[in-house]
Amino acid sequence: DTGVSQDPRHKITKRGQNVTFRCDPISEHNRLYWYRQTLGQGPEFLTYFQNEAQLEKSRLLSDRFSAERPKGSFSTLEIQRTEQGDSAMYLCASSPGFNQPQHFGDGTRLSIL
């Protein structure tokens, strides 16, 4: 399978804990994106990378959120001191370049108890 892969598929944690998600993009894609989706809404853009450089962050990305892509391949998204409102599906996508269609992974579903 050469698509975008995300790990874990599901994460349940207590409020206040830190969580980290991983995304492996399609191998030849240099752009990687993170989105968040809550029930009944379309995905909302969080941040994106071109290679290892983080080029844009949404206002949704509070200071409790940090994303990295240290070697320009896989990326991690960390949420510190999780809150109830962080419960959502976190989606990763990749594309071969600017303005190109983005291909999504299966997502990580986060539930905060």
Add this chain to the structure above:
Amino acid sequence: RKEVEQDPGPFNVPEGATVAFNCTYSNSASQSFFWYRQDCRKEPKLLMSVYSSGNEDGRFTAQLNRASQYISLLIRDSKLSDSATYLCVVNQGEYSGGGADGLTFGKGTHLIIQP
């Protein structure tokens, strides 16, 4: 970021019928346009890109009207398997050596094909 608006539906359509969705976007500088399909509790999957000249892929036809800032999707001879949420998606970015490239999604139109 500016908005993308769609009728959430649901659209209940008999199998074999033709159904059309529209979507409007507010940012006239938007660069590229797509329709994605999303099944319940699954990731969005690219259905088709949308070009100014209009484009067709089998039973699906997409149109873009830049002057009126709307995008349409037409599904002919609908199948039960077409039941899903259809997301209208716009890339509002302006390339400036790496500028904004995140997608803006509508909330989706829920389509139910009935046997």
